[in-house]
Amino acid sequence: MLDECTEKAPDIRKIIHVDMDAFFAAVEQRDHAELRGQPVIVGGDPTGRGVVATCSYEARSFGIHSAMTASRARLLCPQAIFVRPRMAAYREASQDVMGILHSYTRLVEPLSLDEAFLDVTAATADGTLAIQIAKEIRARIEQETGLTASAGVSYNKSLAKLASDWRKPNGLVVIPPKRGLAFLAPLHVSKLHGVGPATVARLSKMGIHTVLDLRNTSQETLARQFGKAGLWFYEVARGIDLRPVQPHRERKSVGYERTFEENLRDRTIMMASLQEMAAQVSRRLHELGLAGRTVSIKVRFRDFQTVTRSHTAPQPIWRCEDISACLPELLARAVPTGLSGYPSVRLLGVTVSSFAATEVNCSDTGQLSLLDEVIYDQPGQTS
Numbered sequence: 616m617l618d619e620c621t622e623k624a625p626d627i628r629k630i631i632h633v634d635m636d637a638f639f640a641a642v643e644q645r646d647h648a649e650l651r652g653q654p655v656i657v658g659g660d661p662t663g664r665g666v667v668a669t670c671s672y673e674a675r676s677f678g679i680h681s682a683m684t685a686s687r688a689r690l691l692c693p694q695a696i697f698v699r700p701r702m703a704a705y706r707e708a709s710q711d712v713m714g715i716l717h718s719y720t721r722l723v724e725p726l727s728l729d730e731a732f733l734d735v736t737a738a739t740a741d742g743t744l745a746i747q748i749a750k751e752i753r754a755r756i757e758q759e760t761g762l763t764a765s766a767g768v769s770y771n772k773s774l775a776k777l778a779s780d781w782r783k784p785n786g787l788v789v790i791p792p793k794r795g796l797a798f799l800a801p802l803h804v805s806k807l808h809g810v811g812p813a814t815v816a817r818l819s820k821m822g823i824h825t826v827l828d829l830r831n832t833s834q835e836t837l838a839r840q841f842g843k844a845g846l847w848f849y850e851v852a853r854g855i856d857l858r859p860v861q862p863h864r865e866r867k868s869v870g871y872e873r874t875f876e877e878n879l880r881d882r883t884i885m886m887a888s889l890q891e892m893a894a895q896v897s898r899r900l901h902e903l904g905l906a907g908r909t910v911s912i913k914v915r916f917r918d919f920q921t922v923t924r925s926h927t928a929p930q931p932i933w934r935c936e937d938i939s940a941c942l943p944e945l946l947a948r949a950v951p952t953g954l955s956g957y958p959s960v961r962l963l964g965v966t967v968s969s970f971a972a973t974e975v976n977c978s979d980t981g982q983l984s985l986l987d988e989v990i991y992d993q994p995g996q997t998s
């Protein structure tokens with residue numbers, strides 16, 4: 616009997632994804648009564664090069680969204696109220712929310728300040744329904760923090776996350792196992808974890824637009840085109856996602872790496888790829904509220920020889936431009952120009968480490984580059 620349960624365990628997990636609504640803007644509206652019911656934009660300077668970190672749902676009805684330039688947001692909604700981020704307040708609210716989540720299970724995996732996965736399989740062993748837990752969590756968050764959260768309940772992380780997004784703001788959606796495949800089928804592939812714009816473009820060329828299209832593509836084709844990521848696409852299109860909920864460990868680094876289908880020989884292309892990864896790392900650091908002093912790059916050559924080169928800055932950094940500034944020297948050290956023959960590089964990676972307990976100053980999120988294509992994300996993430 617026990618064996619049977621263990622064997623079935625991956626399919627019968629109960630996962631909840633909780634994501635706060637308009638998080639930074641909601642904290643501002645909570646703390647400043649005059650902002651309630653108003654289009655509020657949290658971000659950089661609308662007269663400068665600032666970008667929108669987030670905005671209230673009142674502002675979203677004007678077409679404003681995260682990562683848009685603040686100047687464009689002002690054009691779309693001249694009456695919008697612009698507020699600079701107060702990271703300390705958001706971090707405190709985040710701690711309150713995470714504290715509530717931890718009272719249900721120790722299996723809580725925060726993804727950023729405002730979202731987390733919970734594995735409540737054990738908490739439902741006595742017959743309590745996962746939806747009941749999700750309802751209680753939402754009610755407690757509202758009562759204890761004055762903020763609203765949306766939640767999704769399902770049997771794996773991918774579906775729980777899609778569910779929490781489905782009826783935002785202040786929504787609760789359950790996708791039971793028998794509904795998983797039907798829920799996924801009509802979705803655009805970009806909704807899947809690990810599918811960024813570059814992958815969307817490649818899939819689109821192959822005539823694959825929806826998850827159903829993806830499901831109708833053979834495993835061989837996907838593996839040939841996308842390598843390890845292709846196997847992930849094959850599974851996730853079928854509602855298979857066995858990634859465990861990993862409780863927060865102390866994070867030592869944030870990094871991305873990418874293996875190329877064809878080895879790189881051109882330094883300009885290597886540099887462009889490193890820059891793209893630096894943007895990704897910067898974004899992740901920003902999400903996690905971290906900054907580190909050491910920037911490293913990793914280079915793997917055709918023969919699998921792998922070198923890493925690091926630079927340690929006097930101050931902790933997280934901005935894309937600061938990470939990028941270290942890259943030319945690191946690349947020159949890792950791939951010296953005097954190498955005999957042409958370099959042939961199969962993998963590149965960028966990592967930031969040596970974190971300091973620092974208050975990341977996000978008052979000018981305008982510096983943040985917001986490229987949102989990763990390496991086919993999860994498989995290559997080294998953080």
Ligand code: DCP
Nearest residue numbers: 634635636637638639640668669681682729783
């Ligand atoms: N954030 C940011 N820059 C971005 C995206 C987000 O600074 N490009 C910050 C502000 C958000 C918070 O992270 O409040 C959480 O991000 P979400 O994507 O969850 O967005 P919101 O919580 O603001 O809105 P919602 O989840 O309701 O869509």
Ligand code: MG
Nearest residue numbers: 634635636729
């Ligand atoms: Mg959110």
